[in-house]
Amino acid sequence: MEPTTSYPKDKIKILFLENISDRAVKHFTQAGYANVKKLSGALSEEELIKEIKDVHLLGIRSKTQVTEKVLAAATKLQAIGAFCIGVNQINLKAATKTGITVFNAPYSNTRSVAELVIGASIMLIRRIPDKNKAAHEGIWMKDAKGSFELRGKTLGIIGYGNIGTQVSVLAEALGMKVLYYDVVTKLPLGNAEACKSLKDLVSQSDIVTLHVPETAQTRNMINKNNLKFFKKGSILLNYARGEVVDLDALRKFIVDGHISGAGIDVYPWEPEKNGDRFQTPLQDLPNVILTPHIGGSTEEAQQNIGVDVSNKLFQFLEMGITTGSHTVPELSLPPQEGTHRILHVHNNVPGVLSAINTQLSNHKINILGQYLKTNEDIGYVVLDVDKKLSKQAEKLLRDVKETIKVRLLY
Known part of the structure; x- marks a missing residue:
C-alpha cells in the first residue's frame, strides 16, 4: 500500500x-x-x-x-x-x-456548560452556598426565607448561540420562562422570546446568564451602568468570558443587596496552573459560587x-x-484516484491561480483536479496532478509569486 x-x-x-x-x-x-x-x-x-x-x-x-x-x-x-x-x-x-x-x-x-448553568441556578436561587457554608461550620440554617423554585421564574440569556440555546431548552423543561438577547437575529427554540435590548432583558429576568464571546463590544458589557437595571434580587451567571463582567461593580451591587447572588466561572485574570494563588473581588461574599474555569471540564x-x-x-x-x-479558507474534497495532491497557500492577490496554471501547462503537467477558496488575506488551492510529475509540479509551484506555503500531501 x-x-x-x-x-x-x-x-x-x-x-x-x-x-x-x-x-x-x-x-x-x-x-x-x-x-x-x-x-x-x-x-x-x-x-x-x-x-x-x-x-x-x-x-x-x-x-x-x-x-x-x-x-x-x-x-x-x-x-x-x-x-x-x-x-x-x-x-x-x-x-x-x-x-x-x-x-x-x-x-x-456545550452540554457540560449548559448543565452547570442550570445546576448553579438551582443552588443560588435556593441560597445553598450560604447553607452549605454554615453546615460546615456547625451552624444549622433550616430556613425557607429567600429560597425559591426555578419553576415559574424568568431566565434571561445574553448570547443565544450554541450554549445559550441548550440552556434555553433545559430551562424551559424545568418550567422557566426564557428570554434572550443577541446582536444577531436568532430564531427561538421552544417558547423562548427575544428581547429588543439588554436593558429590556435584565429588567425582567430573575436569573441572567451570559454566553457571549470576548470582543471589544462585549468587554465589561455588564457594568455599573446596566447593573442598576437588573431586577432587584436577581442572580447573575457568567460562564462565558472573564472580561465580560466588571467584577468590582458586581461586588458593590451584591453587597448593597440589589443582586442576590452570582455564579462566576471565568475571570479577567486566572492563575497559570493548579495550586497558584487566586484572587477576585467576589471572594467572601454571600450566595456566590466561584469555580475555576471548569464550565466545559x-x-x-x-x-x-x-x-x-x-x-x-x-x-x-x-x-x-x-x-x-x-x-x-475552508475546503472539503474527496481524494482523487491515480493522482498526487499538492496544497498551495498564497497571498490573495489577482493572477495567482492563472500563474499556477501557466507554470504547470508550460511544463506539460496535467491538472486532474483543482480546488480554490479565498478569504480576505490568503488563497488556498488544492491540486491533484499526474503522479509521475508531482515532484516537478511542487518545485514549480514554490516559484509562483505570492506563494506562502506549498506541501506535497501524497
Whole structure:
C-alpha cells in the first residue's frame, strides 16, 4: 500500500500540551504517527519557541499563548488544534499570514456548560452556598426565607448561540420562562422570546446568564451602568468570558443587596496552573459560587473535544481538508484516484491561480483536479496532478509569486 502522506509518518512531529485527551493521542498513534509528544501543562512563550521548532502539528487548550514570535519560530508548523471552544489564545492574524491552519471545537462541551448553568441556578436561587457554608461550620440554617423554585421564574440569556440555546431548552423543561438577547437575529427554540435590548432583558429576568464571546463590544458589557437595571434580587451567571463582567461593580451591587447572588466561572485574570494563588473581588461574599474555569471540564466534554479536533487535524494532514478552519479558507474534497495532491497557500492577490496554471501547462503537467477558496488575506488551492510529475509540479509551484506555503500531501 502507498503511504498516506508523502512525508514519512514517523518523521511528522506532533506536540500536545495541557493534558489533552488521550483519545487525540491514540487517533494519531493508531494511524501510524509514532512521533507524538504529550505534556501535562502549558508552556511559556520562551519554552514554546524552543519546543516548536520542528513540530508539524500543535495541540493546545486555553492557557498556551501562541504569539507571533512563537509562529515565527515554527518553521515546519502546518496546523494548530485548539482543544477548547475559543481561539483567543492564538494570534490568528499571524497564523493566517504564514498559512497555518487553526481548528477548534466550538460545540463539543456545550452540554457540560449548559448543565452547570442550570445546576448553579438551582443552588443560588435556593441560597445553598450560604447553607452549605454554615453546615460546615456547625451552624444549622433550616430556613425557607429567600429560597425559591426555578419553576415559574424568568431566565434571561445574553448570547443565544450554541450554549445559550441548550440552556434555553433545559430551562424551559424545568418550567422557566426564557428570554434572550443577541446582536444577531436568532430564531427561538421552544417558547423562548427575544428581547429588543439588554436593558429590556435584565429588567425582567430573575436569573441572567451570559454566553457571549470576548470582543471589544462585549468587554465589561455588564457594568455599573446596566447593573442598576437588573431586577432587584436577581442572580447573575457568567460562564462565558472573564472580561465580560466588571467584577468590582458586581461586588458593590451584591453587597448593597440589589443582586442576590452570582455564579462566576471565568475571570479577567486566572492563575497559570493548579495550586497558584487566586484572587477576585467576589471572594467572601454571600450566595456566590466561584469555580475555576471548569464550565466545559467534564470527562465527556474533553473526550468529545479530543475526537473533534484530532479528526480535523487528521483530515487536514491526510487529505488537505480545512473545514472548521479559522485561518486558511475552508475546503472539503474527496481524494482523487491515480493522482498526487499538492496544497498551495498564497497571498490573495489577482493572477495567482492563472500563474499556477501557466507554470504547470508550460511544463506539460496535467491538472486532474483543482480546488480554490479565498478569504480576505490568503488563497488556498488544492491540486491533484499526474503522479509521475508531482515532484516537478511542487518545485514549480514554490516559484509562483505570492506563494506562502506549498506541501506535497501524497
